[in-house]
Amino acid sequence: MESAAREIDHPSLSAKEFGRLSRFIYDTCGIKMPEVKKTMLEARLAKRLRTLGMHSFVDYCDYLFSAAGQENELVQMLDMVTTNKTDFFREPDHFEYLTHKVLPGWCQRHPGATLSLWSAGCSSGEEPYTLSMVLSEFALHNPGFDFQILATDISTRVLEKAKNAIYAEPLVEPVPMPLKKKYLLRSKDRASGLVRIVPELREKVRFRRLNFMDDDFGGMREQFDIIFCRNVIIYFDRPTQEKLLQRFHRHLKPNALIFMGHSETLSGLDVAFTSVYPTVYRKQG
Incomplete structure (x- = not known):
């Protein structure tokens, strides 16, 4: 039971679902998501799973690619995966x-x-x-x-x-x-x-x-x-x-x-x- 609870708390992103998400991110906003970024993507999107009360990335992908997900979740997902690094007077x-x-x-x-x-x-x-x-x-x-x-x-x-x-x-x-x-x-x-x-x-x-x-x-x-x-x-x-x-x-x-x-x-x-x-x-x- 403890092992099952840990799986729910920390869902794993499979190679198949990573492929679905990385292709979608590239097609939607042009950002390349190579295999080395799988762990980063998993960690960032795990926050969305917790917010939505979902227990697997399969469920999340099914929702994201649905009509309701495109309307309600797309912007949230992109917020999580885009990198936002900047400073005042950067490259002065x-x-x-x-x-x-x-x-x-x-x-x-x-x-x-x-x-x-x-x-x-x-x-x-x-x-x-x-x-x-x-x-x-x-x-x-x-x-x-x-x-x-x-x-x-x-x-x-x-x-x-x-x-x-x-x-x-x-x-x-x-x-x-x-x-x-x-x-x-x-x-x-x-x-x-x-x-x-x-x-x-x-x-x-x-x-x-x-x-x-x-x-x-x-x-x-x-x-x-x-x-x-x-x-x-x-x-x-x-x-x-x-x-x-x-x-x-x-x-x-x-x-x-x-x-x-x-x-x-x-x-x-x-x-x-x-x-x-x-x-x-x-x-x-």
């Missing part, structure tokens, strides 16, 4: 390059226009709020400059955290002290160790759920001056990376820029971008 040289090289030239070419920027794969909001800080600082010294940021992610769970804009103090350590004083609000309960992004920065960021695998990004019509999609395509295989970059190309204005992560490269991909700085590319055509 990108923000230096943006401030000192990109924005001055953009302002000269587009006087009076509003810069449109997309943080694609924004996770819990650290990147778009970093951008909002950097662009707000630039605006202080460049009257007439304005900007708007769209921030998207496939995970409703991290988007909710991003919208709330509340962070534990250790997470904001990378923010320079002058910007902390200006753009972070400490909780009235000092013992909580929480801070919140000031309203004027939050107002500059719109959050939206978006699956990169949806046709034309779910009917997106916007075009952007800059896209930040950093440390995202590393989770896709090369054909999916190429397809994704081609879609980004269509949503960039002429000569606009895309910022990639430092571990990512467009080498070998059939995409019309030219390198202008390490992991920063300009749209051709």
